[in-house]
Amino acid sequence: MNTTFAVLKNLESNEKISTLDLGIEDPNLHGILLSLSSKNIIEFEIKDHMIHTLSDEGIHTVDNGSHEYNFHSSIPEGGIPVGDNSNPIGRSQAFNNRWIKIQNDMIYKKEENILDTVRNQLQSLNILTVQELSNLKKRNLITSKRSNYYIISRGPQFGKSTEDLQINITSEDIINNTTLNLKPFNFNTVGNFPEFGNFHPLNKMRTEIKNVFIEMGFSEMSTDHYVETSFWNFDSLFQPQDHPSRDSHDTFFVDSKKKIEVPLDYFRRVKEIHEKGGFGSTGHGNNWKEAEAHKLILRTHTTAESARKLYEISQNEFKPMKLFSVDRVFRNESVDATHLAEFHQVEGLIIAKDLKISHLMGILEEFFKKLNMPQIRFKPAFNPYTEPSMEVFAYHEGLDRWMEVGNSGIFRPEMLRPMGFDEDVRVIAWGLSLERPAMIKYKLNNIRELLGHKVDFEFIKNTGLCSFD
Ligand code: PHE
Numbered sequence: 001m002n003t004t005f006a007v008l009k010n011l012e013s014n015e016k017i018s019t020l021d022l023g024i025e026d027p028n029l030h031g032i033l034l035s036l037s038s039k040n041i042i043e044f045e046i047k048d049h050m051i052h053t054l055s056d057e058g059i060h061t062v063d064n065g066s067h068e069y070n071f072h073s074s075i076p077e078g079g080i081p082v083g084d085n086s087n088p089i090g091r092s093q094a095f096n097n098r099w100i101k102i103q104n105d106m107i108y109k110k111e112e113n114i115l116d117t118v119r120n121q122l123q124s125l126n127i128l129t130v131q132e133l134s135n136l137k138k139r140n141l142i143t144s145k146r147s148n149y150y151i152i153s154r155g156p157q158f159g160k161s162t163e164d165l166q167i168n169i170t171s172e173d174i175i176n177n178t179t180l181n182l183k184p185f186n187f188n189t190v191g192n193f194p195e196f197g198n199f200h201p202l203n204k205m206r207t208e209i210k211n212v213f214i215e216m217g218f219s220e221m222s223t224d225h226y227v228e229t230s231f232w233n234f235d236s237l238f239q240p241q242d243h244p245s246r247d248s249h250d251t252f253f254v255d256s257k258k259k260i261e262v263p264l265d266y267f268r269r270v271k272e273i274h275e276k277g278g279f280g281s282t283g284h285g286n287n288w289k290e291a292e293a294h295k296l297i298l299r300t301h302t303t304a305e306s307a308r309k310l311y312e313i314s315q316n317e318f319k320p321m322k323l324f325s326v327d328r329v330f331r332n333e334s335v336d337a338t339h340l341a342e343f344h345q346v347e348g349l350i351i352a353k354d355l356k357i358s359h360l361m362g363i364l365e366e367f368f369k370k371l372n373m374p375q376i377r378f379k380p381a382f383n384p385y386t387e388p389s390m391e392v393f394a395y396h397e398g399l400d401r402w403m404e405v406g407n408s409g410i411f412r413p414e415m416l417r418p419m420g421f422d423e424d425v426r427v428i429a430w431g432l433s434l435e436r437p438a439m440i441k442y443k444l445n446n447i448r449e450l451l452g453h454k455v456d457f458e459f460i461k462n463t464g465l466c467s468f469d
Contacts, residue, residue: 068093344434406432
């Protein structure tokens with residue numbers, strides 16, 4: 001019989017019923033009762049009690065009699081020798097019960113007529129005292145477990161149709177002031193846990209790195225030029241027009257006639273420094289083409305944004321500043337386990353008078369220490385826009401090796417002087433990818449697990465907080 005039907009049918013003739021008496025053993029019983037009570041058809045309370053069942057040995061005892069009874073029955077009139085050890089359990093229980101006695105090293109019956117109490121108890125478990133049950137349990141003749149049952153009574157809606165109970169309140173109900181016959185809320189149901197968004201590990205890393213810069217007193221630069229002119233990306237940085245990185249093999253060119261305006265005076269001074277030099281530099285001595293500088297590209301580094309910012313600063317009264325940026329850059333690379341065609345750069349710079357390479361080394365030590373890379377080394381390097389230039393290596397304890405983590409230098413006078421800065425103004429700067437520390441932090445070997453169409457949503461969901469300790 002269907003459980004719902006059985007419960008309701010029984011309630012028709014009984015005010016209160018117990019599922020114990022009904023003998024219902026439906027595993028869905030709890031859910032069915034919750035559903036009926038949420039419609040106010042029934043009310044119920046949960047009780048619990050112990051259920052005792054015979055163990056294998058208990059069943060054997062019921063069939064064959066207890067050990068002590070059998071031991072007692074097996075003793076002949078002449079007794080059995082004390083040394084006989086064929087039924088040790090029966091013998092010691094029979095002693096405890098004072099059914100037997102020892103005389104002259106022989107065991108004799110003390111009582112002739114005895115009752116097999118244990119066997120009788122096992123046949124009527126539900127009338128035993130707690131003490132008796134506990135003895136049987138100690139002898140492993142029964143097992144006990146706690147079990148729920150329900151006492152059910154009629155609810156206010158019992159016997160009434162519940163079909164017309166309303167689930168939602170509509171705007172019309174409110175406007176018309178309708179008398180509502182609402183289905184009661186069921187506060188016992190467990191709701192679905194809602195799906196929610198997760199921060200991408202690179203976002204977490206970016207936030208942490210921003211916090212490090214902010215702790216060190218840096219302000220953020222704006223970086224809103226994904227599409228950039230070659231002028232700000234290369235020329236303003238004194239990168240010659242025939243430099244290999246300006247090749248379409250390394251840079252994405254944007255097929256557009258749109259022109260991004262550049263400040264004319266400054267544009268001319270950049271042409272001059274490239275072609276003829278100045279401020280003590282011989283320049284590149286090449287033929288600098290305006291059209292080349294106007295070509296639109298996807299910026300290959302955030303240093304293009306630093307150049308824009310420095311030009312802006314040069315137009316105002318000088319004051320020292322610490323600036324940083326974190327944003328996306330694009331390179332026409334073939335994609336492999338450690339390279340993507342787009343990634344993120346972190347860039348920091350300090351502009352002040354008379355800065356030296358020792359300032360740069362000191363600030364890098366401080367910065368990387370805060371990223372939990374306390375051991376760093378510098379290696380002389382070359383960048384078209386910095387002199388001197390240094391690559392930064394950090395020791396990775398887990399991998400037991402030195403890894404390249406960044407690039408740095410002092411911006412060349414050929415970059416700063418055409419902007420209009422005085423001779424003693426220096427800019428120390430460094431850059432690193434955001435992906436590298438993220439891969440170290442989240443123990444990834446393949447950058448494609450971090451960014452791009454192969455990223456696994458589960459991975460994003462499960463990456464922990466980013467902290468550098
Ligand atoms: N722009 C450099 C790069 O793309 C990083 C860098 C920034 C180097 C500032 C020196 C100074 O790797």
